[in-house]
Amino acid sequence: MWFRQDLRLQDNPALADAVAHGEVLPVFILDDENAGSWRRGAASRWWLHHSLSALDRALDGKLWILRGNALELLPQLASEQKASLVTWNRCYEPWRIKRDTALKESLKRSNIQARSHNGSLLFEPGRVVKPDGSPYKVFTPFYKQALTLLPSLHATLAKPELVGCAQPADKLAALRLLPTLDWAGGMETTWTPGEAGAHAQLERFLEQGLGQYKTGRDFPAQRSVSRLSPHLHFGEIAPQRVLSNVERAAHTDGAEREAEHFLRELIWREFSYSLLLHFPRVVDTNLRSMFDAFPWRTDGEQLRLWQQGKTGFPIVDAGMRELWQTGYMHNRVRMIVASFLVKNLMMHWSEGARWFWDCLVDADLANNSCGWQWVAGSGADAAPYFRIFNPVTQSEKFDPTATYIKQYVPELAALPARYCHAPAAAPTAELTRAGVKLGDTYPMPMVDLQATRARALDAFKSLPKQDQSIR
DNA sequence: TTTTGAGTTGTTCGA
DNA sequence: GTCGAACAACTCAAA
Numbered sequence: 001m002w003f004r005q006d007l008r009l010q011d012n013p014a015l016a017d018a019v020a021h022g023e024v025l026p027v028f029i030l031d032d033e034n035a036g037s038w039r040r041g042a043a044s045r046w047w048l049h050h051s052l053s054a055l056d057r058a059l060d061g062k063l064w065i066l067r068g069n070a071l072e073l074l075p076q077l078a079s080e081q082k083a084s085l086v087t088w089n090r091c092y093e094p095w096r097i098k099r100d101t102a103l104k105e106s107l108k109r110s111n112i113q114a115r116s117h118n119g120s121l122l123f124e125p126g127r128v129v130k131p132d133g134s135p136y137k138v139f140t141p142f143y144k145q146a147l148t149l150l151p152s153l154h155a156t157l158a159k160p161e162l163v164g165c166a167q168p169a170d171k172l173a174a175l176r177l178l179p180t181l182d183w184a185g186g187m188e189t190t191w192t193p194g195e196a197g198a199h200a201q202l203e204r205f206l207e208q209g210l211g212q213y214k215t216g217r218d219f220p221a222q223r224s225v226s227r228l229s230p231h232l233h234f235g236e237i238a239p240q241r242v243l244s245n246v247e248r249a250a251h252t253d254g255a256e257r258e259a260e261h262f263l264r265e266l267i268w269r270e271f272s273y274s275l276l277l278h279f280p281r282v283v284d285t286n287l288r289s290m291f292d293a294f295p296w297r298t299d300g301e302q303l304r305l306w307q308q309g310k311t312g313f314p315i316v317d318a319g320m321r322e323l324w325q326t327g328y329m330h331n332r333v334r335m336i337v338a339s340f341l342v343k344n345l346m347m348h349w350s351e352g353a354r355w356f357w358d359c360l361v362d363a364d365l366a367n368n369s370c371g372w373q374w375v376a377g378s379g380a381d382a383a384p385y386f387r388i389f390n391p392v393t394q395s396e397k398f399d400p401t402a403t404y405i406k407q408y409v410p411e412l413a414a415l416p417a418r419y420c421h422a423p424a425a426a427p428t429a430e431l432t433r434a435g436v437k438l439g440d441t442y443p444m445p446m447v448d449l450q451a452t453r454a455r456a457l458d459a460f461k462s463l464p465k466q467d468q469s470i471r
Numbered sequence: 472t473t474t475t476g477a478g479t480t481g482t483t484c485g486a
Numbered sequence: 487g488t489c490g491a492a493c494a495a496c497t498c499a500a501a
Binding site for chain 2: 137139140141166218264265268331332335339374381383384386387388389393394453
């Protein structure tokens with residue numbers, strides 16, 4: 001059984017298949033060298049380390065851990081161990097589809113059976129399509145079609161008879177997934193990677209988040225969102241399990257409307273995978289090619305201010321610092337910081353996508369690429385170009401008590417909430433009383449919102465008239 | 472093939 | 487302070 005992004009024992013179709021077949025040798029291969037420029041980012045590697053550690057414990061320390069080219073290592077190991085079957089759950093990044101197809105052929109040539117399963121999505125990408133077989137490019141019809149096809153949970157809990165492991169005790173450390181500089185403290189206090197952590201997180205959401213999900217999910221200081229994204233990315237819990245438990249809890253609590261909105265978000269994840277399958281170039285190329293002519297700016301200094309959370313707009317800075325400290329950012333805030341980078345600073349969405357890729361514990365090629373293209377306006381069902389988030393307005397609306405801001409921008413802790421959204425507009429006396437020295441303890445706003453908004457709108461207007469479709 | 476209606480998450484302006 | 491309209495015209499889905 002080849003584990004990849006399905007680091008769980010429960011509800012794991014490939015593992016259940018292997019267990020039904022006989023004794024199981026569980027294997028993980030760190031396959032960075034196959035990944036090209038989409039090698040895992042630093043935060044993701046931290047998570048992977050701990051998730052593998054949890055899986056290894058659940059497997060009585062018998063998880064084989066290797067690093068290198070899976071295309072060579074797996075057939076080699078399978079033949080050494082006289083395996084008759086290799087199973088895995090499918091991954092859908094373009095480089096993996098290509099690699100795994102070759103692997104399956106290679107195994108079959110050696111007379112070793114190879115079977116893959118769907119272990120990480122509600123629907124096999126390519127399943128939810130229009131009646132004529134072509135892919136959806138708009139979310140709502142995709143969602144409606146998906147609703148008619150929703151799968152039910154086939155629960156399994158595999159208890160494998162394990163083949164003994166002769167690997168050294170430092171097998172996991174040898175992958176060198178952990179940072180050499182110890183910057184992971186904030187992540188350690190925030191997260192519990194692994195299957196048990198995933199189930200605990202789901203429970204927390206069912207008890208504390210789901211009841212107010214529909215509106216609460218927009219308020220970053222409220223913990224109404226599920227925070228399941230990294231667990232889902234690493235397959236520590238199956239989406240069918242999440243859906244099933246959410247619907248059961250919603251039925252008990254009369255929270256069906258809330259559950260419906262949560263399901264929409266789960267289906268967005270499916271929509272991203274569908275887009276990635278049908279349009280693999282979404283990872284680095286505008287889906288709407290008219291954006292190829294957009295006059296993006298390059299400014300290393302401004303990009304650094306954004307990355308470091310020193311823009312002078314507290315809601316943006318809070319988000320970027322939450323990202324840096326915890327490897328996560330609340331969804332509403334992701335939209336705000338992304339809009340700020342792409343529209344106010346007018347920098348290419350791929351700059352943001354790359355930074356998120358490195359910093360997010362839930363970094364996921366499908367979701368990250370589609371999310372950034374959505375904000376930029378170049379993607380599927382994208383925000384219209386004139387929709388430019390105003391970080392001050394958004395802050396007042398969605399963090400009215402400045403609770404979220406003060407958590408991540410502590411230099412504003414003593415400033416009354418009403419001035420936290422735009423400190424530069426606060427009365428001098430209030431700033432002094434709160435110990436805030438603009439340009440010293442907290443930055444001045446790095447740009448003028450009105451002027452940069454107008455600049456972005458003008459840039460869009462200047463684009464040559466051409467086909468705006470996704471092809 | 473043609474037509475029709477809808478399309479995640481906003482902001483600003485003026486009544 | 488609240489509300490509706492304008493923003494710009496398009497693509498996409500489905501009948």
